[in-house]
Amino acid sequence: MTIRRRLTGAALVLAAVALAGCSPAIGGAGQPVPPGDSVQWVSGNAEGNGAEPGTGDLAAAAGSSDRESTKWVQLSVREAGSLAPVVANGAGLTLYRFDKDGSSPSKSSCTGTCAETWPPVLVAPGGRIFLDGLDRSTVGLVQRPDGMLQVTIGGWPVYRYSKDKRDGDTNGQGSGGTWFGIGPDGKKAQDAKKQPGVAIVYDGKSLYGQAQGVYGPGCRDLPRPGTGxxxxxxxxxxxxxxxxxxxxxxxxxEGNATDLSEIKFAGRVASIRFADPATQAGRGDSVIVYDDKNFDGDMQGTSGPGCQDLPRPGAGSSMRVKGGEVEVWSGADCTGDHTRVDGEASDLSAIGFDDRIASVKFGVSES
Incomplete structure (x- = not known):
């Protein structure tokens, strides 16, 4: 098994075909399955929990037997194409929801030739479901008309798309106006560029390892606090x-933070507040300060309103300002020497502030 380094963090998931004729009747076709002992719920990814190579999602992607492919499923939060956050399976394949299904109660209406094009994500009774960045409360099971157990997210039955062949493909997005990538809360995954902010938090440095995602607006708690x-x-x-x-x-x-220990936040993130998109124009609402000239080296960021101290004062040689003009100060709490910066400053020594910025004031008035 491999762990993909793309924006998925860990990437083994689910995509299973049926275990023909072996599923007992649990609650009746089309009925949500009580959590009970029907499957094993495991936090983390398949590899880290000792799943057998070549089984589960990986077997499904390779066209292996139904018995092997339904042993386990992994649900991973990631970015695929323009979608973020979206859930993918162990082969890195995007997972989808169908508008003609039901979520309350869960109900699958894709059978026959539909299920050939859109294979349902299945798990055998007693199999394992690995939750890689998803909250357990959002994931469930529903019994299909053929008796098989299909995974649900936010109540919605989950599928693959047969024309997605490679890690990160999203060829099924918007198909027929009824098929959409599924987010970690069961809602339709959105184009990240059109959303009020997306944050994907990785357990490892350099955007690597198990991942979890949240999106704005406002304040959002992480499913797994204190692990980023x-x-x-x-x-x-x-x-x-x-x-x-x-x-x-x-x-x-703002942007990527590849090592949260640099701002003393490794393993400490519990919640995230997204800036209001309406405030991002003309106010200078956020800055990124780079340790080296020309926007290179380690970086740190802060955002308004008002005066904000930098996590690592006195470590910046260049900076970018988003929105409008800000004041940079040599002392904490916006004290000491100061000057204004608008847009980009590729060399802070040119304005006498190389390795001197300790705090930043946002929302400064024009003079």
Missing amino acids: ASIRVLGVPIRIWSGRGCTGDSAGI
Whole structure:
């Protein structure tokens, strides 16, 4: 088994075909399956939990026997194409939901030739479901008309698309106006560029390892608080918090933060607040400060409103400002020497502020 380094963090998931004639009747066709002992729920990815190579999702992708392919399923949060966050399977294949199904109660209406084009994600009774960044409360099972157990997310039965062949394919997105990639909460996955912010948090540094994702607006708690070592941010800037409900210590981030230990937040992120997209124009609502000139080296970020101290004061040689003009200060709490920066400053020594910025004031008025 392999772990893909793309924006998936860990990437082994689910995509199973049927275990023909072997599934007992549990609650009746089309009925949600009580959690009970019908399957084993496991936090983390398949590889890390000792799943047998060549089985489960990987067997399904290779066209192996039904018995092998339904042994386990992994659900991973990732980015695929323009969609983020979206759930993918162990072969890196995007998973989908169907508008003609039901979510409350769960019901699958894709059978026959439909199920050939859109193979349902199945797991055998007693099989394992690996939750790689998803909240257990959002994942369930429903019994299909043929008696097989199909995985659900947010109540929606989950499928693969037969024309998706490679890691990250999203060829089924929008098909027939009824098929859409599924997000970790069961809602339709959205184009990241059109969303009010997306954050994918990875357990390892450099955007690697098991992943979990949330999207704005407002404050969002992570499904697995206190496990992140790096973050990818799409769209608006964010502020990460050490407590749920956006409480406790905080730090601002825009873009990628490949090592949260640099801002003393490794293993500490519990919730994320997304900036309001309506405030991002003309206010200078976020900055990224780079350790080296020309926007190179390690980086740190912060966002407004008001005065914000940098996590690592005195470590910046270049910076980018999103939105409008800000004031940079040599002392904490916006004290000491200061000057204004608008847009990009590729060499802070040109304005006498190389390795001197300690705090930033947002929302400054024009003069």
